[in-house]
Amino acid sequence: MEAGHTKLASEHINRQILPHGLDECSGDREADVSSSPEAKGVTLDDATLAALRLQDSAAFSKLVASHQKIVLGLGQSMGLRGADMDDAAAEAFAAVYRALPKFEARSTVSTWVYQIACRTFWRMRQRRDANPTTVLDEGVADEKHISPLEKASASEEEQLIWSAVAQLEPRQAMAVELHYRRGFAVDEIATIMECPQGTIKTLLFRARERLRVRLSRRFGEAEKAH
Numbered sequence: 001m002e003a004g005h006t007k008l009a010s011e012h013i014n015r016q017i018l019p020h021g022l023d024e025c026s027g028d029r030e031a032d033v034s035s036s037p038e039a040k041g042v043t044l045d046d047a048t049l050a051a052l053r054l055q056d057s058a059a060f061s062k063l064v065a066s067h068q069k070i071v072l073g074l075g076q077s078m079g080l081r082g083a084d085m086d087d088a089a090a091e092a093f094a095a096v097y098r099a100l101p102k103f104e105a106r107s108t109v110s111t112w113v114y115q116i117a118c119r120t121f122w123r124m125r126q127r128r129d130a131n132p133t134t135v136l137d138e139g140v141a142d143e144k145h146i147s148p149l150e151k152a153s154a155s156e157e158e159q160l161i162w163s164a165v166a167q168l169e170p171r172q173a174m175a176v177e178l179h180y181r182r183g184f185a186v187d188e189i190a191t192i193m194e195c196p197q198g199t200i201k202t203l204l205f206r207a208r209e210r211l212r213v214r215l216s217r218r219f220g221e222a223e224k225a226h
Contacts, residue, residue: 044109052100052109060100064093067110070182071117077177078125079166092120107191114192118174125170164214165207172207175200 044052051059068089075088095116103112165176174193178184179200186204190197 049103049105049109053103055097055100060097063096063109063113067113068093070114073177073181074114074117074174075121077162077165077173077181078121078170079173080121080124084124084128088121088124091124092117095120111188111191114178115194118193121174122170160215161211164211167214168207168210172203172210175203176207176211179204 048059048062052063071089071092072085075085075092080088096113099116103109107115165173168176171193175189178189178192179186184192186197186200189200193200
Protein backbone atom coordinates (compact mmCIF):
# COMPACT_ATOMS: atom_id res chain seq x y z
CA MET A 1 0.00 0.00 0.00
CA GLU A 2 2.87 2.39 0.80
CA ALA A 3 4.31 1.86 -2.68
CA GLY A 4 0.91 2.66 -4.14
CA HIS A 5 0.72 5.92 -2.22
CA THR A 6 4.22 6.89 -3.38
CA LYS A 7 3.25 6.19 -6.99
CA LEU A 8 0.06 8.22 -6.57
CA ALA A 9 2.00 11.13 -5.09
CA SER A 10 4.49 11.08 -7.98
CA GLU A 11 1.68 11.07 -10.52
CA HIS A 12 0.06 14.09 -8.89
CA ILE A 13 3.37 15.94 -8.67
CA ASN A 14 4.03 15.23 -12.36
CA ARG A 15 0.63 16.50 -13.39
CA GLN A 16 0.06 19.41 -11.01
CA ILE A 17 3.46 20.85 -10.08
CA LEU A 18 5.93 19.56 -12.63
CA PRO A 19 4.36 20.16 -16.05
CA HIS A 20 7.80 20.54 -17.64
CA GLY A 21 9.19 17.18 -16.51
CA LEU A 22 10.71 15.87 -13.30
CA ASP A 23 14.35 16.39 -14.15
CA GLU A 24 14.52 19.19 -16.69
CA CYS A 25 15.34 22.55 -15.13
CA SER A 26 17.44 24.27 -17.75
CA GLY A 27 18.25 27.92 -17.36
CA ASP A 28 18.19 28.43 -21.14
CA ARG A 29 14.74 26.88 -21.47
CA GLU A 30 11.90 29.14 -20.50
CA ALA A 31 8.94 27.50 -18.85
CA ASP A 32 5.50 27.94 -20.39
CA VAL A 33 4.01 31.09 -18.90
CA SER A 34 0.85 31.32 -20.97
CA SER A 35 -1.24 30.91 -17.82
CA SER A 36 0.74 33.57 -15.97
CA PRO A 37 1.59 36.43 -18.37
CA GLU A 38 2.53 38.79 -15.56
CA ALA A 39 5.38 36.47 -14.56
CA LYS A 40 7.78 37.74 -17.21
CA GLY A 41 7.69 41.26 -15.86
CA VAL A 42 6.31 44.65 -16.69
CA THR A 43 7.93 46.89 -19.30
CA LEU A 44 8.10 50.50 -18.15
CA ASP A 45 8.82 53.55 -20.26
CA ASP A 46 11.31 56.22 -19.23
CA ALA A 47 8.62 58.56 -17.96
CA THR A 48 7.15 55.90 -15.67
CA LEU A 49 10.59 54.95 -14.37
CA ALA A 50 11.33 58.60 -13.66
CA ALA A 51 8.01 58.93 -11.79
CA LEU A 52 8.79 55.83 -9.73
CA ARG A 53 12.21 57.15 -8.78
CA LEU A 54 10.46 60.29 -7.55
CA GLN A 55 8.14 58.04 -5.51
CA ASP A 56 5.08 59.27 -7.38
CA SER A 57 2.03 57.79 -5.63
CA ALA A 58 0.07 57.02 -8.81
CA ALA A 59 3.03 55.28 -10.45
CA PHE A 60 3.71 53.33 -7.26
CA SER A 61 0.08 52.21 -7.00
CA LYS A 62 0.29 50.79 -10.53
CA LEU A 63 3.55 49.04 -9.65
CA VAL A 64 1.92 47.39 -6.64
CA ALA A 65 -1.15 46.35 -8.65
CA SER A 66 0.95 44.71 -11.37
CA HIS A 67 3.19 42.78 -8.97
CA GLN A 68 1.10 41.96 -5.91
CA LYS A 69 -0.19 38.61 -7.21
CA ILE A 70 3.28 37.06 -7.44
CA VAL A 71 4.45 38.80 -4.26
CA LEU A 72 1.50 37.29 -2.37
CA GLY A 73 2.19 33.93 -3.97
CA LEU A 74 5.78 34.01 -2.74
CA GLY A 75 4.64 34.69 0.81
CA GLN A 76 1.93 32.04 0.68
CA SER A 77 4.37 29.45 -0.67
CA MET A 78 6.39 30.00 2.51
CA GLY A 79 3.38 29.34 4.73
CA LEU A 80 2.56 32.96 5.55
CA ARG A 81 -1.15 33.46 6.16
CA GLY A 82 -3.56 36.00 7.57
CA ALA A 83 -1.95 38.81 9.53
CA ASP A 84 1.54 37.44 8.84
CA MET A 85 0.90 37.57 5.09
CA ASP A 86 -0.56 41.07 5.25
CA ASP A 87 2.35 42.34 7.34
CA ALA A 88 4.93 40.69 5.07
CA ALA A 89 3.40 42.07 1.87
CA ALA A 90 3.11 45.56 3.36
CA GLU A 91 6.71 45.37 4.56
CA ALA A 92 7.92 44.20 1.14
CA PHE A 93 6.21 46.98 -0.78
CA ALA A 94 7.30 49.55 1.82
CA ALA A 95 10.89 48.42 1.22
CA VAL A 96 10.33 48.76 -2.54
CA TYR A 97 8.98 52.28 -2.07
CA ARG A 98 11.94 53.36 0.07
CA ALA A 99 14.41 51.97 -2.46
CA LEU A 100 12.80 53.48 -5.57
CA PRO A 101 15.09 56.56 -5.75
CA LYS A 102 18.10 54.22 -5.94
CA PHE A 103 16.68 51.87 -8.61
CA GLU A 104 19.32 51.79 -11.38
CA ALA A 105 17.44 49.58 -13.86
CA ARG A 106 20.30 47.08 -14.08
CA SER A 107 17.55 44.43 -14.03
CA THR A 108 13.87 44.65 -14.88
CA VAL A 109 11.73 46.38 -12.30
CA SER A 110 9.82 43.11 -11.80
CA THR A 111 12.98 41.17 -10.97
CA TRP A 112 14.01 43.94 -8.59
CA VAL A 113 10.60 43.93 -6.83
CA TYR A 114 10.66 40.15 -6.42
CA GLN A 115 14.23 40.28 -5.07
CA ILE A 116 13.11 42.67 -2.35
CA ALA A 117 10.02 40.56 -1.62
CA CYS A 118 12.14 37.40 -1.29
CA ARG A 119 14.52 39.10 1.14
CA THR A 120 11.62 40.46 3.17
CA PHE A 121 9.74 37.16 3.38
CA TRP A 122 12.93 35.29 4.22
CA ARG A 123 13.59 37.65 7.15
CA MET A 124 9.98 37.42 8.34
CA ARG A 125 9.96 33.63 8.13
CA GLN A 126 13.22 33.49 10.12
CA ARG A 127 11.80 35.80 12.78
CA ARG A 128 8.64 33.75 13.06
CA ASP A 129 10.49 30.43 13.18
CA ALA A 130 12.77 31.80 15.91
CA ASN A 131 9.77 32.96 17.97
CA PRO A 132 6.86 30.67 17.06
CA THR A 133 3.55 31.83 18.47
CA THR A 134 1.24 29.90 16.16
CA VAL A 135 1.35 26.57 14.37
CA LEU A 136 2.37 26.83 10.72
CA ASP A 137 -0.81 26.90 8.67
CA GLU A 138 -0.98 23.90 6.38
CA GLY A 139 -4.11 25.04 4.60
CA VAL A 140 -4.44 26.78 1.28
CA ALA A 141 -3.94 30.50 0.86
CA ASP A 142 -6.39 32.90 2.47
CA GLU A 143 -9.57 33.26 0.46
CA LYS A 144 -9.20 37.03 0.23
CA HIS A 145 -5.92 36.47 -1.64
CA ILE A 146 -7.48 34.04 -4.14
CA SER A 147 -9.46 35.13 -7.19
CA PRO A 148 -12.90 33.52 -7.80
CA LEU A 149 -11.44 31.67 -10.79
CA GLU A 150 -8.54 30.30 -8.75
CA LYS A 151 -10.91 29.34 -5.93
CA ALA A 152 -13.25 27.49 -8.29
CA SER A 153 -10.40 25.53 -9.87
CA ALA A 154 -8.65 24.60 -6.62
CA SER A 155 -9.17 20.86 -6.20
CA GLU A 156 -8.51 18.84 -3.08
CA GLU A 157 -5.39 17.44 -4.74
CA GLU A 158 -4.04 20.91 -5.51
CA GLN A 159 -4.70 22.00 -1.94
CA LEU A 160 -2.72 19.03 -0.64
CA ILE A 161 0.15 19.80 -2.99
CA TRP A 162 0.45 23.51 -2.30
CA SER A 163 0.01 23.09 1.44
CA ALA A 164 2.92 20.62 1.23
CA VAL A 165 4.96 23.21 -0.67
CA ALA A 166 4.38 25.66 2.19
CA GLN A 167 6.04 23.16 4.55
CA LEU A 168 9.27 23.04 2.56
CA GLU A 169 12.44 24.85 3.57
CA PRO A 170 11.73 28.51 2.67
CA ARG A 171 14.15 28.77 -0.25
CA GLN A 172 12.85 25.53 -1.73
CA ALA A 173 9.28 26.81 -1.46
CA MET A 174 10.26 30.06 -3.19
CA ALA A 175 11.97 28.21 -6.03
CA VAL A 176 8.96 25.91 -6.56
CA GLU A 177 6.54 28.85 -6.53
CA LEU A 178 8.56 30.86 -9.05
CA HIS A 179 9.42 27.98 -11.41
CA TYR A 180 6.40 25.70 -11.44
CA ARG A 181 3.56 28.04 -10.54
CA ARG A 182 4.72 31.35 -12.02
CA GLY A 183 6.75 30.11 -14.98
CA PHE A 184 10.15 31.67 -14.34
CA ALA A 185 13.19 29.96 -15.86
CA VAL A 186 16.04 28.84 -13.61
CA ASP A 187 18.32 31.71 -14.62
CA GLU A 188 15.60 34.23 -13.79
CA ILE A 189 14.98 32.64 -10.39
CA ALA A 190 18.72 32.73 -9.71
CA THR A 191 18.68 36.48 -10.30
CA ILE A 192 15.61 37.01 -8.13
CA MET A 193 16.90 34.84 -5.28
CA GLU A 194 20.46 36.14 -5.71
CA CYS A 195 22.23 32.79 -5.90
CA PRO A 196 23.87 30.61 -8.60
CA GLN A 197 21.76 28.67 -11.09
CA GLY A 198 23.22 25.44 -9.74
CA THR A 199 21.80 26.29 -6.33
CA ILE A 200 18.34 26.79 -7.82
CA LYS A 201 18.52 23.43 -9.59
CA THR A 202 19.53 21.79 -6.31
CA LEU A 203 16.68 23.50 -4.45
CA LEU A 204 14.17 22.30 -7.04
CA PHE A 205 15.55 18.75 -7.02
CA ARG A 206 15.41 18.51 -3.22
CA ALA A 207 11.94 20.04 -3.18
CA ARG A 208 10.66 17.43 -5.62
CA GLU A 209 12.08 14.61 -3.53
CA ARG A 210 10.62 15.95 -0.30
CA LEU A 211 7.25 16.55 -1.93
CA ARG A 212 7.14 12.96 -3.13
CA VAL A 213 7.68 11.71 0.42
CA ARG A 214 5.26 14.11 2.07
CA LEU A 215 2.53 13.69 -0.51
CA SER A 216 2.74 9.90 -0.45
CA ARG A 217 1.86 10.15 3.23
CA ARG A 218 -0.87 12.73 2.73
CA PHE A 219 -2.55 10.92 -0.14
CA GLY A 220 -2.45 7.80 2.00
CA GLU A 221 -4.14 9.63 4.88
CA ALA A 222 -6.74 11.10 2.51
CA GLU A 223 -7.48 7.64 1.11
CA LYS A 224 -7.96 6.22 4.62
CA ALA A 225 -10.28 9.10 5.52
CA HIS A 226 -12.53 8.20 2.59
